[in-house]
Amino acid sequence: MLTYLLYSLKRRKSANLITVGISFLLVVFLNLYFGTIHSYERQMDELAENASVYCRVTNKNGSRDSGLFISESVLDGLSASELISDESCAVYLLAGEGEFTQAEWEQCVHLQVSGVNRIEAADGLSVEKIHFNEEYEEDFFVSDRPVCIVDESVMRKHGWENGDRVQLTMYYYSSASELFKLELYPLGLIELEIVGSMERLMGVTSAIPPDVIIPFEAVRSIYQQHEIPFFADTVSFYVDNPLRLNEFKEEMKSIGLMERDPTAMDSYIGCTLAVRDRNFVIMATQLRQSIEILRSFLSMVCILTFAIGYIVSYLLGNGRMGEYALLRLQGMGSVKGTIPFLGEQLLLVLLGNLLGDAVMLFFSEAVVVILVNGVVSAAYGIGIIMAYWRMGRKRVMRLLAVSQ
Amino acid sequence: MEKIIEAVNVSYIYQTKYQKTKALSEVSCSFERGKVYAITGKSGSGKSTFLSLLAGLDVPAEGTLYIEGEDIRKLNRDEYRLNRASVIYQAFHLFPLLTVQENVMFPMQLQHIPAREAKMRAQEYLKKVELPETLYKKMPGMISGGEQQRVAIARAIASGGEILLADEPTGNLDSQNEKVIVELLCKLAHEDNYVVIVVTHNEAVAAAADVVYGMSDGVLTVVREEAERKSGETKC
Numbered sequence: 001m002l003t004y005l006l007y008s009l010k011r012r013k014s015a016n017l018i019t020v021g022i023s024f025l026l027v028v029f030l031n032l033y034f035g036t037i038h039s040y041e042r043q044m045d046e047l048a049e050n051a052s053v054y055c056r057v058t059n060k061n062g063s064r065d066s067g068l069f070i071s072e073s074v075l076d077g078l079s080a081s082e083l084i085s086d087e088s089c090a091v092y093l094l095a096g097e098g099e100f101t102q103a104e105w106e107q108c109v110h111l112q113v114s115g116v117n118r119i120e121a122a123d124g125l126s127v128e129k130i131h132f133n134e135e136y137e138e139d140f141f142v143s144d145r146p147v148c149i150v151d152e153s154v155m156r157k158h159g160w161e162n163g164d165r166v167q168l169t170m171y172y173y174s175s176a177s178e179l180f181k182l183e184l185y186p187l188g189l190i191e192l193e194i195v196g197s198m199e200r201l202m203g204v205t206s207a208i209p210p211d212v213i214i215p216f217e218a219v220r221s222i223y224q225q226h227e228i229p230f231f232a233d234t235v236s237f238y239v240d241n242p243l244r245l246n247e248f249k250e251e252m253k254s255i256g257l258m259e260r261d262p263t264a265m266d267s268y269i270g271c272t273l274a275v276r277d278r279n280f281v282i283m284a285t286q287l288r289q290s291i292e293i294l295r296s297f298l299s300m301v302c303i304l305t306f307a308i309g310y311i312v313s314y315l316l317g318n319g320r321m322g323e324y325a326l327l328r329l330q331g332m333g334s335v336k337g338t339i340p341f342l343g344e345q346l347l348l349v350l351l352g353n354l355l356g357d358a359v360m361l362f363f364s365e366a367v368v369v370i371l372v373n374g375v376v377s378a379a380y381g382i383g384i385i386m387a388y389w390r391m392g393r394k395r396v397m398r399l400l401a402v403s404q
Numbered sequence: 405m406e407k408i409i410e411a412v413n414v415s416y417i418y419q420t421k422y423q424k425t426k427a428l429s430e431v432s433c434s435f436e437r438g439k440v441y442a443i444t445g446k447s448g449s450g451k452s453t454f455l456s457l458l459a460g461l462d463v464p465a466e467g468t469l470y471i472e473g474e475d476i477r478k479l480n481r482d483e484y485r486l487n488r489a490s491v492i493y494q495a496f497h498l499f500p501l502l503t504v505q506e507n508v509m510f511p512m513q514l515q516h517i518p519a520r521e522a523k524m525r526a527q528e529y530l531k532k533v534e535l536p537e538t539l540y541k542k543m544p545g546m547i548s549g550g551e552q553q554r555v556a557i558a559r560a561i562a563s564g565g566e567i568l569l570a571d572e573p574t575g576n577l578d579s580q581n582e583k584v585i586v587e588l589l590c591k592l593a594h595e596d597n598y599v600v601i602v603v604t605h606n607e608a609v610a611a612a613a614d615v616v617y618g619m620s621d622g623v624l625t626v627v628r629e630e631a632e633r634k635s636g637e638t639k640c
Contacts, residue, residue, distance in 0.1 A: 331483060331511070
């Protein structure tokens, strides 16, 4: 058997080359097919990382996204969520130096104060613009201690120095009963330690740049100390995994953030979420559709691979029926008689596969090459085995009669 | 003489999806070592079918075929062809991918005879059929029909069996080659004690046989017994 197989491999060079070539081309084709699917899937994963989905809390009709009243329950819900990242929160206050009466507020209140939980929450602020005392550099924005950084020009004007403790009478915005009329209320006299200075912020937006920045949690603590309900002014964040966008939207609803209603009355209540997912959804939809279209061909590709394996082997086997009959005539059994042909075919296909793998390893990922080998082994291999199984069922008498 | 093959009421039916054809009908006969048998008859009379049954390529539908007293149904028919019976055909049926010598070595390799010994024996058999040594390394397609048939006979001898079945062995040969092949077959029977059964249309081949059977519509009849050889006919 082995001798015959070796002679056959050696002496049927052209036919063998064609078999190897077909197997090689099949491997290349399957690599291209599975490689494209894999590439789209990877793009999808990368899209989730690169094409981030930005969200911002707005009022009901979506006309305002800052200067809002965003409740603590919403803030707590967002903090607890695992589906968001890079949450930026800010609260805006007004302040005046020292203690003064409520009647004097218009003369004394001239400092813009922002409470922010991260550097990006303050419009125009960057690391280079802040000069911290060393010990506060790392954890200023996450601190809940009464510390602040102050605009350099404000410090000069007030004669403040880094490390000074300053007393500010603060006023906060509160919503009136109509929900859209704003009023200022005194928060109280607060002592703050200056732990750094900042260059004058020229904001990207038209908002008035802050003179004093306090950690967001510190402001929240002050509200709690004075037993005043706390509201954030602006909240924005990113969806941590945009591929879970639907799940994210459901969770936001459960937190109390509704969908925008353009027909709703204007208000300052931050209860709606603007999700800037259009680009992501368009790109993700395109990729998903491409993947689905390609995947819909998967069964056909497997059937095609099987059919090629079967047809190629069937045709090759048909051309060698005479040899098979001769082997049977020499005393080989029906199974033994097919083994030289089956073995030869499998060896040639394996060779074509290996050549295809060697070439495609330069272009495809190993995982794709392994997958292709799996498909070829299964579908193409079954096709070959079925074709030669049919050969083994042929009646030798009939084959010999035909060749006579 | 010892009976090596005996057919008792052997019938055979070709069956397809659409029809049944009775190819052999209650054939009874026997074959002895050291004799050449000819089975003559028209095309489609069933003689090749009978030869195929004798070769163990199938079993009778009815009746029994005994090989040295053993029912062929109970034999391992692949082993029977490997070790005891060989067939040669009009179309020679040599392995196209093997050289002349490799063709003759092939049955011995199947019997696990070492390659060196198989080669030596193959050369002996090729000498026996008087094939020039220059042809040993040639592919079958490069030699004449007569030479190919001699290679087929050498391969049949190489299997070591004592039954040689031939289906129209001279059908594709000219008269000169036909004579050589017939002489070879007679020599194997008369000198080496083979039982040679030849299916043929050819009168000259039949004339050289010891016993002649006729086949018509699947029915076998004795045309001539050994003792009835005409005075002009010579035993080859």
